[in-house]
Amino acid sequence: MPRPLTLHEDRLFPADAGARAIARRLHAEVKGLPIISPHGHTDPAWFAGDAPFPNATELLLAPxxxxxxMLYSQGVRLESLGVPSRSGPSGADPRKAWRTFAAHWKLFRGTPSSLWLTHVFVEVFGLDVALSPATADLYFDTINAKLATDAFRPRALFERFNIEALATTESPSDTLEHHRAIRASGWAGRVITAYRPDPVIDAEHEDFARAMERFATLSGEDVTTWRGYLEAHRVRRAAFKEAGATSTDHGHPTARTADLTAAEAEALFQVVVSGKATPEQAELFRAQMLTEMARMSLDDGLVMQLHPGxxxxxxxxxxxxxxxxxxxDIPTPTDYVRALKPLxxxxxxxxxLSLIVFTLDESAYARELAPLAGHYPILKLGPAWWFHDSPEGMRRFREQTTETAGFYNTVGFNDDTRAFLSIPARHDVARRVDAGFLARLVVEHRLDEDDARDLLVDLTYNLPRQAYRLDHGQPGKPVPGAREHSP
Known part of the structure; x- marks a missing residue:
């Protein structure tokens, strides 16, 4: 007999009865607020074409x-899961791949993935029995049948999820055609882009040479010269702003920045474009480009995001x-105090100027990041990220940063995901964890419940809107605060 599948209404709330009651009240105030998703990796083509998602495996598992x-760590071959390779799409049968996933579902017990997917299974697809080898086909057929209906097309789900704004992430060599199609369609959903210049900044990126060629074509600039290369960034940033972008994103190996003279920067650039840069020179160039991006953000108002480590x-x-x-991808120790100092x-x-800094190195929260953000006007702390966007990771973030940076030097939550259907689940987890954290402060008489309620609304909705300048970042409109800035 299949086990029932439910979502407990008190999930993630404190075990203490008094704190749990407060957390319930606080969560009720934000449960229905619109979702602000200012940083993620969903595919804009979904919303441009609004075609039905193909099947459960291609939507939920393979991407x-x-x-x-987790499955790979237990010896399951990626080919058997429908994951595409460099040679093309997977030849795996989607139903067999889903059965393989169901047979290994126990691996996810107690993990964030289990929380997110259970939410998707119950809230999105209405499933009421647990996933197992015995129910794998029931899941596959139920999900596929619903995906074939108009109610489960990308735009309908976007509206059902109550998403107010969703940012995708594209490189400077992207044509942004899907964003243009979304805008031309007349659909009211706000799907915007973010400028991720890594492929044309990182000389160690395997696609660097090809990306630079596309960069030159799309910008119309000579990117073999330092002046032309910088101008190409300005041209593409303007195109991204026209497509709705309010932010840039930088996924560098470290947080290192540099402030070279113009002559030093130009000489370094020539080494980089020659294809002969050493690892140290490639790292120095990435460091210099973070400072160059900051200079450009002062000019055009785009918020910077740094995801190092x-x-x-x-x-x-x-x-x-x-x-x-x-x-x-594996987290590494990351220095911020010295690395960010040149910028x-x-x-x-x-x-x-606004720079939102993330980390995979939790040891830096209290020692470096909170003190930096608690002092410098340009710095804000991004939420617990990637390996740490779990209930425990979110609590550790609040516990280690609040005493020095407070709440208002943070930017709320962003889901940073390719898994579109998990977005409401991830935001629900963040809202519940924050409700529980604030409830504890209320129980300890460190925070008034009315203040906690207002604060939770800010953390859920107001802070991400403000931090990513979504109030005034509409396409074609100037961003307040943007101004002329001489180097």
Whole structure:
């Protein structure tokens, strides 16, 4: 007999009865607020074409490295899960792949993936029995049948999820055609882009040369010269703003920044474009470009995001066979105090610049990031990220940063996901965890419940809107605070 599947109404709330009651009241105030998703990796083509999602495997399993990295760690081949490789789409039968997933579902007990997917199964698809080998086909058929209906097309789900704004992430060599199609369609859903220049900044990126060629074509600039290269960034940033972008995003290996002289920067650039840069020169160029991006953000008002500290593609064999973003990125220790100093020396006291910093190194929360954000006007702390966007990770973030940075030097929650259907689940987890954290402060008489309620609304809705300038970042409209700035 299949076990029933339910979502407990008190999930993630404190065990203490008094705190749990307060958390319930606080959560009730924000449960229905619109979702602000200012940083993520969903595919804009979904919303441009509004075609039905194909099946459960291609929607929920094959794109989600949170899921298949766990399965891979237990010896399951990615080919059997429908994960595409460098040679093309997977030849795996979607139903067989789903059965393989169901047979290994126990691996996710107690994990964030289990929380998110259970929410999707119950709230989105109305399933009421637990996933298992015996129910795998029931799940597959039920999900597929619903995906074939108009109510489960991308735009209908976007509206059902109460998403107010959703940002995707594209590189400067992206044509942004899907964003243009969304805007031309007349659909009211706000799907915007974010400028991720890594492929044309990171000389160690395997696609660097090809990306630079596309960069030159799309910008119309000569990117073999330092002046032309910088101008190409300005041209593409303007195009991204026209497509709704309010932010940039930088996924560098470290948080290192640099402030070279113009002559030094130009000489370094020539080495980089020659294809002969050493690892140290490639790192220095990335560091210099963060400072250059800050300079440009002062001009055009785009908010900067820095996501450092991941050793990308650690599994060389997997990278060669399947490409990037296949679950083999590993966190590394990350320095911020010294690494950010060149940029902060130049721009740290600007009131019109905003830099949101994330980390995979939790040891930096209390020691470095909270003190930095609690002082410099340009710095804000991004939420618990990637390996740490779990209930425990979110609590650790609040516990270690609040005493020095407070709440208002943070930016609320963003889901940072490719898994579209998990977005409401991830935001629900964040809202519940924050409700529980604030309830504890109320019980300890460190915070009034009315203040806690107002604060939770800010953390859920107001702070992300403000931090990402979504109030005034509409396409074609100037961003308040943008101004002329001479180098």
């Amino acid at each position: 989600d490295h949170y899921l298949y990295r 991941s050793f990308r593609n650690h599994n060389a064999w997997l990278h060669a066979r399947f490409g990037r973003d296949k679950g083999a 902060l020396d130049r721009y740290g006291n600007e009131r019109d």
